Amino acid sequence: MADPPLEVIANFEVRRRQYLGPEGETVAELPEFAQDREAVVALYRGMIETRVFDEKAIALQRTGRLGTYASSLGQEAVSIGLAAAMRAEDVLLPSFREHGAQLWRGVAMEEVLLFWGGDERGSDFAGPRRDFPVCIPVGDQYPHAAGVALALQREGAGVAVAVGGDGSTSKGDFYEALNIVGVWNLPTVFVINNNQWAISMPRSEQTAAETIAQKAIAVGLPCEQVDGCDALAVRAAVAAAVERARRGGGGALIECVTYRLCDHTTADDASRYREDAEVSAAWANEPIKRMRAFLAAAHDWTKKEETALREAARARVEAAATAYLGTPPMDAVDIFQHLRCAPASDTLRDMTDHEAANG
Numbered sequence: 001m002a003d004p005p006l007e008v009i010a011n012f013e014v015r016r017r018q019y020l021g022p023e024g025e026t027v028a029e030l031p032e033f034a035q036d037r038e039a040v041v042a043l044y045r046g047m048i049e050t051r052v053f054d055e056k057a058i059a060l061q062r063t064g065r066l067g068t069y070a071s072s073l074g075q076e077a078v079s080i081g082l083a084a085a086m087r088a089e090d091v092l093l094p095s096f097r098e099h100g101a102q103l104w105r106g107v108a109m110e111e112v113l114l115f116w117g118g119d120e121r122g123s124d125f126a127g128p129r130r131d132f133p134v135c136i137p138v139g140d141q142y143p144h145a146a147g148v149a150l151a152l153q154r155e156g157a158g159v160a161v162a163v164g165g166d167g168s169t170s171k172g173d174f175y176e177a178l179n180i181v182g183v184w185n186l187p188t189v190f191v192i193n194n195n196q197w198a199i200s201m202p203r204s205e206q207t208a209a210e211t212i213a214q215k216a217i218a219v220g221l222p223c224e225q226v227d228g229c230d231a232l233a234v235r236a237a238v239a240a241a242v243e244r245a246r247r248g249g250g251g252a253l254i255e256c257v258t259y260r261l262c263d264h265t266t267a268d269d270a271s272r273y274r275e276d277a278e279v280s281a282a283w284a285n286e287p288i289k290r291m292r293a294f295l296a297a298a299h300d301w302t303k304k305e306e307t308a309l310r311e312a313a314r315a316r317v318e319a320a321a322t323a324y325l326g327t328p329p330m331d332a333v334d335i336f337q338h339l340r341c342a343p344a345s346d347t348l349r350d351m352t353d354h355e356a357a358n359g
Helices: 037-062 077-085 097-106 109-115 143-156 168-172 170-183 213-219 233-248 276-285 287-299 304-324 332-338 344-357
Strands: 091-093 160-165 186-195 225-228 254-256
Touching: 037 077, 037 097, 037 109, 037 287, 037 304, 037 332, 077 160, 077 186, 077 233, 077 254, 077 287, 091 143, 097 109, 109 304, 143 160, 143 170, 143 186, 160 168, 168 170, 168 186, 168 332, 170 186, 170 213, 186 233, 213 225, 213 254, 225 233, 233 254, 233 287
Parallel strands: 091 160, 160 186, 186 254, 225 254
Antiparallel strands: none
């Protein structure tokens, strides 16, 4: 007996957002803020400062003055675009490649360097006090974001924005966080930097999903894929999701498609597992060249302005590096200042009781 025809009960789609092509050409109607020269220059300045900061941080690491460091080379539009879409009342929960977003939101460069130098004072930044410090464990930031969003929902203001890589979306933490955000309608935006590599694991071997964005569909969250090398698209997409969440519309997932032009960290050698031709091809889509071309064509950006911006970025970064290198190290015993330890007398008493009970 033939099987009865199956009824279609639901249909889903994933839409993609892009405004600028690889050469900075306009490929779609621009968002309103893109008409504002200062707003676009601010995005470009943020990306330039992030890249210059990366270069200095890597130089410090290579000369033994900084710990293992994760560069954001080729991915600057994600950090800067999402940060520009947030308000001060929102909470950023970053992974380990979002220092551009941290700097935009007010974390000092020297504080970021302190963190990567192994000094926990770098996590106690003076800027956005409610933002979370860098999350090194892969995926932990997602359930943290759900908890933060619950608190923000009860306060009646603010949105939690969690950022991670494509590899982190294969972790249970990710799915559990998305699920509870969907069930409780929490104001949370998950931004995924799909840079094609989970350390040495290519995206094709890490997930069979056609897009990362569609992973949100199963838990009832809206999703969107964005050209992650287009800072205008990133800002517009995240802004729309954040404002929707702010109005009570619940969470969302934004997948930003980029490419990791650098090693995973300074402890990695990506040449061992990917071809130079692949990396060279990806350079054609990098975000800074794209934004510079758009600025020149749409807002009469000049060579003089470019030179001045880059010189100012280098001066700021050098000043931060000098401040970092001149910071006296913490006393070794300071590690115990934020740990709860039993008094020595209690510890000895517990040991004595244990020995007595066990003969």
